[in-house]
Amino acid sequence: MKEGMDPRVYWIWTQRAFGAGSPKPWQLFRRFPGGLCEFYAGGPSLWNRMELVSEREAGMLYSYGISQAQALLEYCYKCGQEVITPECEKYPEALRNIFDPPAVLYLKGKLPDVDRIPTVAIVGARKAAEASVRAAEAFGYQLASGGAVVVSGCALGIDAASLMGALSAAGTPVSVLPTSLDSNYVVRNAALRSSILERGGCLLTEQATEQNIHQGTFQVRNRIISGLSWGALIIQAARRSGTLITAHHAQEQNRDVFVYPGKPGDESYEGSRLLLEDGAKAVSCGEEILEEYQHRIQAARSSEPVDLTGLFDELEVPASSGLEELADSGTGRTLSENAEKVLGVLEKTPVHVSMLEEKTGLPASSVLAVLTELELEGIIRSYPGRRYSRA
Structure with missing residues (x-):
């Protein structure tokens, strides 16, 4: 770890590289005895030879520097936001136990003790x-x-x-x-x-x-x-x-x-x-x-x-319960280019979402967006363990 570096900076750095929703920052933290600091210290030579890290992700790790992550952390403080990561005491144990824990949580207000309170x-x-x-x-x-x-x-x-x-x-x-x-x-x-x-x-x-x-x-x-x-x-x-x-x-x-x-x-x-x-x-x-x-x-x-x-x-009913942003379903829409790409690598045998990321070259957030689109259309099926197949 760089002298005086806040450990949360490394989580911000990996989250920005792998994307929100990716389990990889958590997996890397658990793989290295020194956590993400050790992973960072390995540099591009390490990142490029790891099977867990795609070529695109290695490029993101290199292009989004640790200094930028530090600047983002300082910006959050100035905005009155609290930043917690899986290494923080305040981070809910409930989230540590899911497949893809958020690498970074940004919050305002007081987070209740969800591990002890219903x-x-x-x-x-x-x-x-x-x-x-x-x-x-x-x-x-x-x-x-x-x-x-x-x-x-x-x-x-x-x-x-x-x-x-x-x-x-x-x-x-x-x-x-x-x-x-x-x-x-x-x-x-x-x-x-x-x-x-x-x-x-x-x-x-x-x-x-x-x-x-x-x-x-x-x-x-x-x-x-x-x-x-x-x-x-x-x-x-x-x-x-x-x-x-x-x-x-x-x-x-x-x-x-x-x-x-x-x-x-x-x-x-x-x-x-x-x-x-x-x-x-x-x-x-x-x-x-x-x-x-x-x-x-x-x-x-x-x-x-x-x-x-x-x-x-x-109880009073709120004045409006309509939707301005997104409909619940994409029924009737033409499939997006990314959806066609993901569908092209899916078969009847369920595959893990990480395999879809690897085969399509799309980031985690884009793959998850596509899977939502296809599942709502009834074109694919989801299974326990983040696995998917054609319907």
């Missing part, structure tokens, strides 16, 4: 039915009232409703963003993000400077939402929806999956019903989820009993 992700449709929005707000309220941490994104619809419910119960929710902390995503939820910070919650992201949104950005982000949590609650997932991909992340990470069933026969809940058929647990209120974790609750916030009778009828 933590539940709530995810669902952006263009959600009124009943689903009301249910999300009720679940957020009930879980926070019971001492749990609510984790979600910050999109319109289910995300916003669940976070609002948690705040109304004096909870301290966590919102995981798909962009940098200084992005204005989503504009209409700016007040909600401010409220989360003002009331002791946390805004969290893996992105240092990313301002643009694409489908793969959400998939990369969603593994963090499920990874932070003890279980994930799915509210209104269609048969082909990004919400199901979050549920798959939760299953791969050995997290519990809960489902709010919704109206029988309603097509907008068809994906939810598929999860129930696959073993997810149907729930109608937050208390049913908390009962699952009663034996693990050690540090939940103490609170007076809350009478939740009629809560679903009393």
Whole structure:
């Protein structure tokens, strides 16, 4: 390690080279006794001969210097952002135990102790039915009232409703963003993000400077939402929806999956019903989820009993639950050039995502974006362990 160098700089350096969502910084850290500092010290001669590092990635390691990583860390401090990596004491153990731990997390506010406090992700449709929005707000309220941490994104619809419910119960929710902390995503939820910070919650992201949104950005982000949590609650997932991909992340990470069933026969809940058929647990209120974790609750916030009778009828529905940025599905769109490239190397036999990166030469974030696109179209299938095949 360079004298006086903050160890986090090496994590920033590798994350920028391999891309958000790549497991390689974590794998390299565990491979070398001296961690990423030893890997850096090996220089291009080492990077170029390692099978784990592609030619393109070796070039990125060389072009994005350690001094640039140091400058980014200093910039974050000036912006009031905290930076944590897997070597930091504050880094959640829950994330260390997933396949692809984020190399760097940028945050504002206070990150709760998700390893000890019951933590539940709530995810669902952006263009959600009124009943689903009301249910999300009720679940957020009930879980926070019971001492749990609510984790979600910050999109319109289910995300916003669940976070609002948690705040109304004096909870301290966590919102995981798909962009940098200084992005204005989503504009209409700016007040909600401010409220989360003002009331002791946390805004969290893996992105240092990313301002643009694409489908793969959400998939990369969603593994963090499920990874932070003890279980994930799915509210209104269609048969082909990004919400199901979050549920798959939760299953791969050995997290519990809960489902709010919704109206029988309603097509907008068809994906939810598929999860129930696959073993997810149907729930109608937050208390049913908390009962699952009663034996693990050690540090939940103490609170007076809350009478939740009629809560679903009393909650206000947010003024809008529409989507401005992205639709849940790419149905009907022509496949992108990268999608055609990935599809060209996929066969009926499942292969690991790292093999797709190697064969296509695409970075991890681009491959994940393509896999999201193809899975939503029903062209490919996903399997445990980050493996994929043609459908």
